[in-house]
Amino acid sequence: MLKRHSLAVLLALAMVLATVATAAAAPSDGALAGQQTETDCIYFEATQQSVCFGFKAYWEKYGGLAIFGYPITGEFVENGVTVQYFERARFEWHPGVWPERYDVLQGLLGAQLAGDRLGTGPFAPAQPIQGCTFFEATGHNLCAGFQSYWQTFGGLAIFGYPISEEFVEDGVTVQYFERARFEWHPGVWPERYDVLLGLLGVRAISGEQPAPEPEPEPEPEPPFVPVAAELNNPRGMTIGPDGAIYVAEAGVGGDGPCLPNPEGEGEVCYGPTGSIARIVDGQVERIATGLPSLATPDGVAATGVHDVVVTESGIFAIIGLGADPEARAQLGDVGADFGTLVQINDDGTYTVLFDVAAYEADQNPEPALVDSNPYSLVVVDDGFVVVDAGGNDLLHVADDGTITTLAVFGPRMVEAPPFLGLPPGTEIPMEAVPTGLVIGPDGAYYVGELTGFPFLVGAARVWRIVPGEDPEIYAEGFTNIGDIAFGPDGRLYVLEIAAEGLLSEDTPGSLYRVESDGTKTLLAREGLVGPTGLAIDADGTIYIANFGMFPGTAQVVGFIE
Incomplete structure (x- = not known):
């Protein structure tokens, strides 16, 4: 399952990546390039990184810290696209594609990190469940508290389709989406429907993968x-x-x-x-x-x-x-x-x-x-x-x-x-x-x-x-x-x-x-x-x-x- 890094390790990793990012590429698009001022950027002491310009506008508009987390890298070019990693997301700069969303798309980190599990276990297509929303596109259900959170805090544009059913991972009930992983922590965030978002950005940057799932025990016959x-x-x-x-x-x-x-x-x-x-x-x-x-x-x-x-x-x-x-x-x-x-x-x-x-x-x-x-x-x-x-x-x-x-x-x-x-x-x-x-x-x-x-x-x-x-x-x-x-x-x-x-x-x-x-x-x-x-x-x-x-x-x- 997901291992927890210490903050010091994460900060060190972020600083290395920021150095690599600066050396790799300087964004040339007008919305991102140019001299960064206090108005254009927000600096976070916790990770020693900033979010600026178009990425900043998107970050602030669509959830900020609660949804995306802190920035853990600067901007850099990855696979020909200017990107920036956050604790729970990857922002990608696609000018003109989504002008109403500040030219930003979110990377499909959920699908990327669950890629070798798609089509198996809880990631296999399911049957519709009474009282839940079923998505034909991926063959998965969205139910109860996760459904309320998904609908309230961004829906398809922010989280994408569900790509798994609910299941227990590392002792926590979770559900994977194209761009996120929902975690059920009752009582921790009551104002957020008891849901926390998994640190998929951290996992993607660190190369960290979940431990192999044990062979599932036979499901008992339903009562x-x-x-x-x-x-x-x-x-x-x-x-x-x-x-x-x-x-x-x-x-x-x-x-x-x-x-x-x-x-x-x-x-x-x-x-x-x-x-x-x-x-x-x-x-x-x-x-x-x-x-x-x-x-x-x-x-x-x-x-x-x-x-x-x-x-x-x-x-x-x-x-x-x-x-x-x-x-x-x-x-x-x-x-x-x-x-x-x-x-x-x-x-x-x-x-x-x-x-x-x-x-x-x-x-x-x-x-x-x-x-x-x-x-x-x-x-x-x-x-x-x-x-x-x-x-x-x-x-x-x-x-x-x-x-x-x-x-x-x-x-x-x-x-x-x-x-x-x-x-x-x-x-x-x-x-x-x-x-x-x-x-x-x-x-x-x-x-x-x-x-x-x-x-x-x-x-x-x-x-x-x-x-x-x-x-x-x-x-x-x-x-x-x-x-x-x-x-x-x-x-x-x-x-x-x-x-x-x-x-x-x-x-x-x-x-x-x-x-x-x-x-x-x-x-x-x-x-x-x-x-x-x-x-x-x-x-x-x-x-x-x-x-x-x-x-x-x-x-x-x-x-x-």
Whole structure:
């Protein structure tokens, strides 16, 4: 891998090269030649070199020290072209070729230094990756933080096309471009998207090459296989009697009317963008569209269709709200459909059957706050059972519309996180926020907690509820549960939306298997990002709605246990 020279060695090398450059050639072009003044040049004590005239104008205009680094040589002629090397780049003088870029081209140092590796390993052409930018010209993807940095700080003109995928070199995640190497150093340069640029100019001048790569170990089989893609904020899932996967899509909101965003700044606005997706053999068919959705302008954090159940007698769904039921009036006529249980008609439209949010407004079983967000439902002989994440309760909805409370999940007092600035030992209430709901093999109801602020790691629990009895804790030690399901083996599976907590910058999820005695086994974490929905078929195949908080890029994956 790249060896690190001491500054003294680099300075000595730069001074030798500057001497060679002076002896080799004096630039004759008017933009570079002539007497250098303080205005025309910038002198850097660190490397005892200057950048002047046209090279100076380009250096200042397109990134300066942060992008190109210090000059490490003077100007000299290389292969018939006036050039100057910088720590991370080589400037080439091509008068008239790029007048809008000060007649400067950057040398293809990335391609030059990776030349003997092109076409192999991470430099071999790749397949497009969902959510990334794919460049047909080189056959490589540009993703996530590297993609943001590339787009923000110069794009194609400064860095060129990607010529590799991301890979680990010298213990650091890197990606090569025609003119640069991006290095991922999280937390080092937060204002630069955690990216540093490799010292390719230093390597090119010194003749330094990466050490030979060791033979790669065989890639382990991925724990997930793709099933379907391009979903919009998927939430609950179920396996229908026909064996198909049905997914509730909360949609991406729309142009309004709007409500204040209950989760932060700005507004959430209405749009008829919710849907029910049916997945068979990887093909997505939206069997119902036009369902109500609320979301921020970027389509994130949507509230809409939260769960779906499919029976021989019909398809039923629950539509969330996430606010005081009285707020629905601010949305006009469309507001009345939020916080309800609906039936999907044969033509893909829907009919409101029961107003679950109205029960919260009238009864408020858990009296801390009037808030309703129906989130999950199951079908029972005499109607439905619904968990209300806003009301913090479990409700029975009879076929005649009568709603009764089966269980209430009250708040807990927990220690306030340090960032609130409260005195040490201060406690604040944390709500339960029940989300996942399933009927167990024993006929009891099982409910998983998301928990509310401050979303403590390890604080979420799974409850077991038998009507007429006090709820009991079945399993605990989870973080921000999004969904739960029983497998055909009778064991419970728990899906965490955020294994490190919803306040963490990291968004990995987790999948656990829980034994009958409450002990749990971590089955998967790598590759799960903000997962939201869970379903298990009769053969024990586990399906997960992955990237569930990201509109348009969410997918359903199958888990290989």
